[in-house]
Amino acid sequence: xxxxxxxxxxxxxxxxxxxxxxxxxxxxxxxxxxxxxxxxxxxxxxxxxxxxxxxxxxxxxxxxxxxxxxxxxxxxxxxxxxxxxxxxxxxxxxxxxxxxxxxxxxxxxxxxxxxxxxxxxxxxx
Numbered sequence: 001x002x003x004x005x006x007x008x009x010x011x012x013x014x015x016x017x018x019x020x021x022x023x024x025x026x027x028x029x030x031x032x033x034x035x036x037x038x039x040x041x042x043x044x045x046x047x048x049x050x051x052x053x054x055x056x057x058x059x060x061x062x063x064x065x066x067x068x069x070x071x072x073x074x075x076x077x078x079x080x081x082x083x084x085x086x087x088x089x090x091x092x093x094x095x096x097x098x099x100x101x102x103x104x105x106x107x108x109x110x111x112x113x114x115x116x117x118x119x120x121x122x123x124x125x
Contacts, residue, residue: 009119022097039093048107094118
């Protein structure tokens with residue numbers, strides 16, 4: 001069982017950059033899982049942001065972040081990252097890291113069994 005823990009959130013001005021990190025809280029290995037990032041704002045459903053396969057060779061992004069965000073992983077160090085550039089006001093939200101089965105790069109929340117508690121990202125004008 002993987003228990004992801006997110007870090008790196010904070011306050012940033014529009015146009016700026018931020019890097020989120022995700023690591024398991026207990027001694028498990030994320031290398032067996034596809035890893036995804038999702039975000040949520042109050043009153044809205046959690047939405048897909050990006051996913052990377054278990055090897056780190058394939059990725060997928062939502063249209064709203066494509067070209068601005070980059071998901072990556074380092075299996076030897078057991079870490080997953082989300083590099084966010086050219087941030088917009090609408091990128092504000094709680095960002096969640098999630099672990100899912102290897103194979104298809106799912107964008108549905110139901111495909112992911114293990115979730116972190118989230119880290120807040122706030123983009124200001």
